[in-house]
Amino acid sequence: MTQKLHDSAPTLRQAIRFLTAAAIGAALLFLSGLTLTGTVISLVIATPVLVLFSPVLIPAGIPTVLAMAGFLFSGGCCVAALMALSWMYNYLAGKHPVGADQVDYARMRIGDKARDMKERAREYGQFAQHKAHEATQTHAS
Structure with missing residues (x-):
């Protein structure tokens, strides 16, 4: 003890x-x-x-x-x-x-979205032009 x-x-x-x-x-x-x-x-x-x-x-x-x-x-x-x-x-x-990586990432994301929107606008413009061309052909016939 x-x-x-x-x-x-x-x-x-x-x-x-x-x-x-x-x-x-x-x-x-x-x-x-x-x-x-x-x-x-x-x-x-x-x-x-x-x-x-x-x-x-x-x-x-x-x-x-x-x-x-x-x-x-x-x-x-x-x-x-x-x-x-x-x-x-x-x-x-x-x-x-500090934080430059996040700024670069955000800049790349914004650039990617801008390119996507430009491509979509081009596709939509071609689609609208094609529909307008079809509409003028059906009215002409």
């Missing part, structure tokens, strides 16, 4: 790991408690000030938020356009950017 206890007992390395993890966990738990306490105290102190200045802050905050959203949106559009231009440049330069 003591052999089983000895085999299942943690090694010194495992014990040190456990104690280190427990110490770090306790420190982080203490810091999260301090953060929560500081947040609650700040909210208690700031609430009367926010209520007092809300007639000024809210009308000033709405356009500020809208302007910030507009700047962020236009910046995002600018970044997206630059990325698209960079991708197109790399694709046209033959550098094979």
